[in-house]
Every structure is written in C-alpha cells, then in structure tokens.
Amino acid sequence: xxxxxxxxxxxxxxxxxxxxxxxxxxxxxxxxxxxxxxxxxxxxxxxxxxxxxxxxxxxxxxxxxxxxxxxxxxxxxxxxxxxxxxxxxxxxxxxxxxxxxxxxxxxxxxxxxxxxxxxxxxxxxxxxxxxxxxxxxxxxxxxxxxxxxxxxxxxxxxxxxxxxxxxxxxxxxxxxxxxxxxxxxxxxxxxxxxxxxxxxxxxxxxxxxxxxxxxxxxxxxxxxxxxxxxxxxxxxxxxxxxxxxxxxxxxxxxxxxxxxxxxxxxxxxxxxxxxxxxxxxxxxxxxxxxxxxx
Amino acid sequence: xxxxxxxxxxxxxxxxxxxxxxxxxxxxxxxxxxxxxxxxxxxxxxxxxxxxxxxxxxxxxxxxxxxxxxxxxxxxxxxxxxxxxxxxxxxxxxxxxxxxxxxxxxxxxxxxxxxxxxxxxxxxxxxxxxxxxxxxxxxxxxxxxxxxxxxxxxxxxxxxxxxxxxxxxxxxxxxxxxxxxxxxxxxxxxxxxxxxxxxxxxxxxxxxxxxxxxxxxxxxxxxxxxxxxxxxxxxxxxxxxxxxxxxxxxxxxxxxxxxxxxxxxxxxxxxxxxxxxxxxxxxxxxxxxxxxxxxxxxxxxxxxxxxxxxxxxxxxxxxxxxxxxxxxxxxxxxxxxxxxx
Numbered sequence: 001x002x003x004x005x006x007x008x009x010x011x012x013x014x015x016x017x018x019x020x021x022x023x024x025x026x027x028x029x030x031x032x033x034x035x036x037x038x039x040x041x042x043x044x045x046x047x048x049x050x051x052x053x054x055x056x057x058x059x060x061x062x063x064x065x066x067x068x069x070x071x072x073x074x075x076x077x078x079x080x081x082x083x084x085x086x087x088x089x090x091x092x093x094x095x096x097x098x099x100x101x102x103x104x105x106x107x108x109x110x111x112x113x114x115x116x117x118x119x120x121x122x123x124x125x126x127x128x129x130x131x132x133x134x135x136x137x138x139x140x141x142x143x144x145x146x147x148x149x150x151x152x153x154x155x156x157x158x159x160x161x162x163x164x165x166x167x168x169x170x171x172x173x174x175x176x177x178x179x180x181x182x183x184x185x186x187x188x189x190x191x192x193x194x195x196x197x198x199x200x201x202x203x204x205x206x207x208x209x210x211x212x213x214x215x216x217x218x219x220x221x222x223x224x225x226x227x228x229x230x231x232x233x234x235x236x237x238x239x240x241x242x243x244x245x246x247x248x249x250x251x252x253x254x255x256x257x258x259x260x261x262x263x264x265x266x267x268x269x270x271x272x273x274x275x276x277x278x279x280x281x282x283x284x285x286x287x288x289x290x291x292x293x294x
Numbered sequence: 295x296x297x298x299x300x301x302x303x304x305x306x307x308x309x310x311x312x313x314x315x316x317x318x319x320x321x322x323x324x325x326x327x328x329x330x331x332x333x334x335x336x337x338x339x340x341x342x343x344x345x346x347x348x349x350x351x352x353x354x355x356x357x358x359x360x361x362x363x364x365x366x367x368x369x370x371x372x373x374x375x376x377x378x379x380x381x382x383x384x385x386x387x388x389x390x391x392x393x394x395x396x397x398x399x400x401x402x403x404x405x406x407x408x409x410x411x412x413x414x415x416x417x418x419x420x421x422x423x424x425x426x427x428x429x430x431x432x433x434x435x436x437x438x439x440x441x442x443x444x445x446x447x448x449x450x451x452x453x454x455x456x457x458x459x460x461x462x463x464x465x466x467x468x469x470x471x472x473x474x475x476x477x478x479x480x481x482x483x484x485x486x487x488x489x490x491x492x493x494x495x496x497x498x499x500x501x502x503x504x505x506x507x508x509x510x511x512x513x514x515x516x517x518x519x520x521x522x523x524x525x526x527x528x529x530x531x532x533x534x535x536x537x538x539x540x541x542x543x544x545x546x547x548x549x550x551x552x553x554x555x556x557x558x559x560x561x562x563x564x565x566x567x568x569x570x571x572x573x574x575x576x577x578x579x580x581x582x583x584x585x586x587x588x589x590x591x592x593x594x595x596x597x598x599x600x601x602x603x604x605x606x607x608x609x610x611x612x613x614x615x616x617x618x619x620x621x622x623x624x625x626x627x628x629x630x631x632x633x634x635x
Contacts, residue, residue, distance in 0.1 A: 013541070017436045021448060024433055027509065029451040031466045032458075034476065038469075047474035055476065108307030114295040121631050123304070125624065130315050132620045134570035136588045137609035139595060140325060140602055141318030148365060164314030167307050196299040225459040227573050228588070232595055242461050246576060249465075262469065265462050272457050280450055283457070287514060288521035 032269065039266045040069040043259050073263030077248075083264050085237070086244035089155060090224065093240055096159045097223040098216050101166045105219075106212060108167070109174025110200060114183065124175065127168035135165050136228040143232070153235030161233060162223050169222070170215055176289055177211030178204075214286040217279055224272070241268045319613070325606035326374060328367040333357050367603060374607045381611075382406045408608070411585040412615075417500065418586065419568040419619075422507035427560055429508060430515025431553075435545070437516070438523045449517070456513035464506055464577025471502060499583035506574050511567070515560045522553040562623045569619055587612045 034055075038046040041061045048054035058068045065072065077083040112120050142161065146152040181204065189199040224241075231243040239247070245268065248261040276283065295303075334356040340349045376383045386409075389402035403409045437448050455463060470477045473491045482490045492498045526549065534544050572588035575581055581589065587608060594605035 014439075017439055020432065021436050021440065024436075025448065025451050028455050028513070031470055032454060034470065035466045046469070047472060048479075049474050052476050052479050104306035104310060107303045111295060111300045111303035115300050116295075117297070117300075120300075123308075125627060127311070128623065128627065129617070129620065130311060132566045132616050132623075133315075133319075133613055134572070134588050134616070136570070136572060136591050137322065137612050138315065138318040140591065140605040140609050141321035142314075143595065143600065144325065144365060144602060145321065160310070161314050164310040167311050168315075171307060196295065196303075200303075221457065225461075227459075227461050227576070228592065232592075242459055245465070246461060249579070258469075261465070265465055268462055269458055269466075272459070273454070276450060276453050276457050280446070280453065283453060284449065284517050284521065287517045 032273075035262060036266050039073050039259070039262045040071065041259075042070060042072065046259065046262065073259035074267070076257070077260040077264040077267070081248070081260055081264075083241075083244060083260075083267065086239050086241045086264075087267070089234075089238055090240040090242075092155055093159055093162065093230070094220055094223045097162045097166065098219045100159070101163045101170050101219045102212055102216050104163070105167060105170035105174050105215065106208065107200075109171050110178050110204060112171060112175045113178035114186070124172065127171050131168035131172070134228070135226070136232075138165070139229060139232045146233070152233065153238060155234070155238050158230060158233045158238075158240075161229055162226060165229065166219050166222050170219060173215045173218065173286065173289060174211060177208070177215070180211075181207060210282075213279075214282045214289070217275070217282055218286055220275075221272075322606045322609045322613075325366065325603050326610050327369060327371060329370040329374060329603050330367045331357065331360050331364070332368075334360060370603075374603055375611070378406065379604055380408050380607050382408065407585070407590065408611070411587050411590050414500070414584045415569060415571060415586045415588075415615075418504060418507060418571050419565055421504050422511065422568050423561055423564045425504070425508045426511045426515050426564060427557060429512040430560070431519050431557075433512065433516040434519035434523055435549075437520060449520075452513050452516055454513075455509050456511065460510065460573035461577050463510055464574040467502075467506055467509070468578045493579070496583040499578070499580045503571075503574050503578060503580060503584055506578070507568060507571065510574075511564055514564070518556050518560050519553055522556045523549070526552055558626075562626075565619050566616065569616060587615065 038055050041055060041058045042064050044060045044064075045054045045058050048060075051059075054060065061070055062068055064070075112124060143152070146157060151157045185207070186196075186199040186203050189203045190196065194202065227242045227246065230240045231246060234240065234243065241264070245261060245264050248257070248264060334353045335350045336353040336356065337348050338351050340347050375381055378385060385406055386403065389399055393399040393402055400413075404413060433452065437445060437452075440448060458466075469475050471481075471492050472478050473482065473493075478490075478492065481492070482488050492502050530548050531544060534548050539547065570588050571586045572592065575584060575586055575589045576592075581593070585593075591605045591608050591612070594601040594608065
C-alpha cells in the first residue's frame with residue numbers, strides 16, 4: 001500500500017503476514033514438488049512405511065535400480081501403458097475445442113454485446129443456467145442417442161460436445177470483453193459503408209485478440225481438465241489423459257504400477273505449469289473480468 | 295444490431311447449445327420417465343418321461359427385439375423418482391414415523407443412496423464456500439502488503455492448485471495423505487497412533503475432501519479479491535488513517551465494504567462449482583464414505599450395465615438443485631440489467 005500517510009505497520013504484524021504467506025506457499029506448491037520428486041523413485045520409497053526421508057534420498061531406489069533416480073514410472077506409463085496415445089488424443093481434443101469454440105463464440109459474443117434488445121439478455125441468462133449445470137448431468141442424455149446413431153467413442157463427437165458445454169462460459173466472457181470495445185468503432189465503419197460482417201472483420205478482429213486469448217486459455221483448461229465427459233464418451237483407444245490416469249488407478253494392485261499413475265500425473269501437470277508461467281497475466285485478468293464488471 | 299444480422303452471427307453458437315445442451319436435457323427428462331424393458335417370457339411345453347409340463351422361459355430373442363424396437367424402454371411415469379435409489383418416499387415416510395428425534399431420522403436417511411449423496415454435497419458446498427472465501431481474502435491482504443517483485447512469484451505458485459486438473463490435484467493430495475505418504479505418516483506420528491488412517495473413517499474422509507475443496511478453490515477467491523484490492527480508493531483509506539482508524543478498523547470499514555460485491559460473485563460461482571463436486575471423490579477413492587450427486591450419476595452410467603434411467607432421474611434432480619441454488623444469481627442479474635437499460 002503505497003500511500004503518503006505513514007503506514008505504521010507493527011513488526012509483529014509484518015512477521016505474521018510474511019509467515020502466513022510462506023505457509024500458504026508451502027501448502028500450495030509443496031504437493032507438486034513432492035510428487036515431482038517422488039515420481040523418480042520406486043513405489044516403496046514414494047510410499048515409505050519405515051521412514052519418510054526414504055522418499056527424498058531414495059534408499060530402495062538405489063538398491064533396486066542402482067541410482068537415486070529412476071525413470072521406471074515414466075517408462076511404464078508412456079511406453080508400456082501407451083500414455084503417449086492419451087497425450088496425443090488430449091492435444092487433438094484441446095486444439096479443436098479451443099479453435100471451434102473461439103470461432104463460434106466470438107461471433108455470438110460480439111452479436112450479444114452489440115444487440116440492445118431484450119432477447120440478448122434472455123440468451124445470456126439461458127447461457128448462465130447452462131453454465132451452472134454439472135456437465136455429468138448431460139451425459140445421460142448423450143449416451144442413448146450416440147449409441148443408437150453410432151457416434152459414441154469418437155474424438156470428434158467429444159470435441160463437439162466439449163465445444164457446446166464450453167459455449168456458455170465463452171459467450172459470457174467474450175460478451176464482457178466486446179462491451180469494453182467502444183461501439184463507435186464498428187458503427188463508424190458501418191456508416192462508411194461496411195456491412196456488419198465487414199465491420200467485424202476489419203475493425204473488431206484486429207483489436208479483439210487480448211480478450212480472445214484469455215478466453216481461449218479458459219476453453220483450453222476446460223477441455224484439458226474435463227473428466228466427466230471424456231470418461232463417458234470416449235472408447236478405450238481414444239481415451240484422453242485424465243480418464244487414462246483414472247484407469248491406471250483400477251489396475252494399481254501390482255507393486256510398481258502406482259508409479260505409472262504418479263508419472264502420468266506429473267506428465268499431465270507439466271503443460272499446465274508452463275501455461276501458468278507464460279499466461280499468468282491473462283489468467284488473472286480473465287478470472288477478474290467477470291467479477292470486476294459486476 | 296438488426297435482428298437479421300444478429301441471427302446469423304448467433305446461429306452457430308445457438309445451434310451448438312441447442313443440439314448438445316438443450317436437447318440432451320430433454321432427452322434426460324424423457325429417459326427419467328422410462329425404465330428398462332422386462333425380460334420377455336415364453337411358455338414352453340417341456341416333456342419328459344414323467345409327462346408334460348408348461349414352463350416359463352426367458353425369450354432372449356424377443357427381449358432383444360423389443361429392446362431394438364424401443365430403446366427407451368417402457369413408460370414408467372414418475373415411479374423412478376420415488377423409488378429407493380432416488381427420493382425414496384416410502385422409506386423416508388417410515389423413517390420419519392419410526393424415529394424418535396432428528397438425530398435418528400438423519401441416521402436412517404443417510405442410509406438411502408440419494409440422501410447420502412445429497413447430505414454430503416450440501417455439507418461440502420456450504421462448508422467449502424465460506425472457508426475458501428475467508429482464506430482467499432486473508433491471502434489477498436497478505437500478498438497485497440508484499441513488495442512488487444515478490445508478488446508475481448507468489449501469484450504464480452498460488453494459481454497452481456486451481457489450474458491443475460481436479461482429478462490430478464486430488465490424486466496428488468491422496469498419495470500424500472496415504473498412511474505411507476508424508477502427511478499420513480506425520481499425522482500418525484503427531485497423534486502417536488500408528489493405525490491412524492484418514493481413509494478409514496467417514497468423518498475424516500469428509501474433512502479430507504473439504505480440505506481439498508478449499509485448497510483447490512481458494513486461489514480463485516484470492517485472485518478476484520486481490521484484483522479488487524488494486525482498485526481500493528486510496529483517499530478513503532488515507533482519511534480513515536488520519537482519523538485514527540486502526541488497521542483492523544480500516545479492513546472492517548473500508549476494505550470489506552469495497553470488495554463486498556466481489557465476495558457475492560465468488561460465493562455464487564463457488565456454490566455452483568462446489569455443488570458439482572465429483573472428481574475428488576474418484577481421486578480420493580472415497581465412495582465408501584462420501585458420495586455426491588454427480589458421483590451417483592457417474593456410477594450409474596459406468597460399469598457393465600448402464601443404468602440410464604436411474605442416472606437420468608438423478609440428473610433431473612441435480613438440475614433442480616442447481617436451479618434452486620442459482621435463483622439468487624438470476625434475480626441479481628435481472629436487477630443489474632434493468633438498472634443498465
């Protein structure tokens with residue numbers, strides 16, 4: 001708080017606040033660090049009954065594999081259990097979900113922000129209701145028709161479903177971004193003789209990218225993190241990462257297989273780390289976009 | 295914008311939502327009114343040395359044919375809603391008349407699958423939401439007092455629990471609280487009880503899930519409140535200081551009123567999101583002690599026999615629950631819009 005009045009913060013309070021931040025950082029980040037470190041150990045070290053320091057130094061990892069670190073978990077997950085296939089599927093799903101939902105979302109969001117009619121409000125309200133519904137409640141509705149028409153199990157079906165589930169949120173977010181772009185901009189283009197679409201194409205598209213990128217990030221996260229829809233709508237060979245990880249859990253009775261799950265969990269978290277590192281500002285602005293406006 | 299232009303701009307997104315959100319809802323409601331076909335029986339005459347008898351046999355072919363012809367099943371009206379796996383009206387009635395007090399009644403109620411899930415879902419929603427708001431607020435205040443260089447790093451690490459896939463996040467915590475994991479081990483040591491297992495008791499499982507819920511969602515509240523603190527009116531704060539307000543009084547009378555709209559926003563978003571709690575139950579392998587409405591639907595849909603109509607019924611009941619939770623938001627948005635126009 002930079003202010004001209006002297007802010008006489010007592011040293012006790014300052015220490016307490018710093019201490020609190022440190023504790024919070026440990027709570028927030030330590031689990032990731034621990035799991036990352038442990039993913040290079042054998043199961044009996046990561047889950048050690050004898051001594052918790054085994055997970056750090058890797059006593060059994062040394063006796064079993066000869067070195068303090070082992071890539072066995074990663075090898076088992078990526079090669080033996082073909083986790084790479086799930087990674088590939090997730091990439092395909094995420095890419096197409098983000099592209100499609102941004103394309104149709106920008107058109108819809110722009111239209112909503114420029115229409116002063118009452119039905120625009122009702123459409124937003126309907127979108128809000130759709131946004132509030134847990135995706136799993138819709139899955140029961142998909143299964144029967146998809147089975148009947150032979151659509152079940154394909155990546156393309158899941159992509160379209162995820163795009164649709166994503167739309168309400170995308171619409172709300174882009175709607176509020178477009179409202180911040182002054183109306184005069186496209187209106188004057190139309191006065192100069194542009195059609196609505198030309199005005200959108202030549203005036204709005206060049207200035208909309210910050211909002212679109214932020215919305216795209218959240219679409220990506222939704223597609224990447226989804227479990228309910230992908231677990232139910234994809235056949236075994238088309239599984240994406242999250243249901244694949246869940247399927248590891250059922251088969252972890254044999255010793256060592258738990259480490260496959262640990263390794264794949266770390267593999268699935270890594271891209272998110274990179275994402276937050278590069279797009280922290282956009283994520284923060286996206287989270288607050290809806291809030292600060294209301 | 296003209297109606298015509300609006301229509302063409304909005305058509306693709308409207309089609310997507312109509313086909314894959316609205317129609318599935320219709321389909322879910324319809325399916326909840328039907329149940330699976332019963333098996334078709336056929337009378338066959340079975341003759342042996344003792345004479346002939348008429349026997350009932352399951353006619354697999356006819357059953358298949360019937361299922362082919364009418365995949366929805368047979369019409370059952372609202373009966374699925376009131377059976378034992380859902381609203382269980384008969385059982386609730388018996389429990390009500392048979393029990394002496396509220397405690398006993400709740401004890402009987404929690405044995406019914408739907409109410410068990412409902413009680414956990416509501417407990418989760420209404421404990422996690424206030425806790426995460428308080429935690430998020432305290433983090434925001436503390437981070438705001440840090441110097442500029444540290445803020446970025448702290449925000450980076452704070453975002454992680456929220457960004458990470460819910461199933462992955464719950465697995466990471468689950469492995470740590472395993473009795474052989476680091477937190478589980480520490481707790482055993484602290485309570486000097488080598489048999490302590492968070493997974494074995496219902497109460498501890500609930501606590502564990504709630505802790506996960508707060509851990510996962512507090513960053514969201516933190517980021518929103520932190521953004522709110524950046525727009526804090528400095529003049530008001532300074533005049534409060536000149537008037538001799540203590541730090542606590544400044545927070546109580548300047549900061550909190552300023553971010554109150556944000557608190558409502560976070561509360562409403564989080565009520566909606568916590569009500570759908572699902573992944574942590576799978577991740578923590580907690581279904582023996584805690585189930586949620588979403589989890590029951592998932593459980594009905596998975597497995598060998600897909601119980602479509604049962605899942606559909608729970609879905610409809612869940613949607614009704616969401617609608618009740620959402621009604622304050624709708625009223626608020628309605629008022630906002632009217633103020634603007």
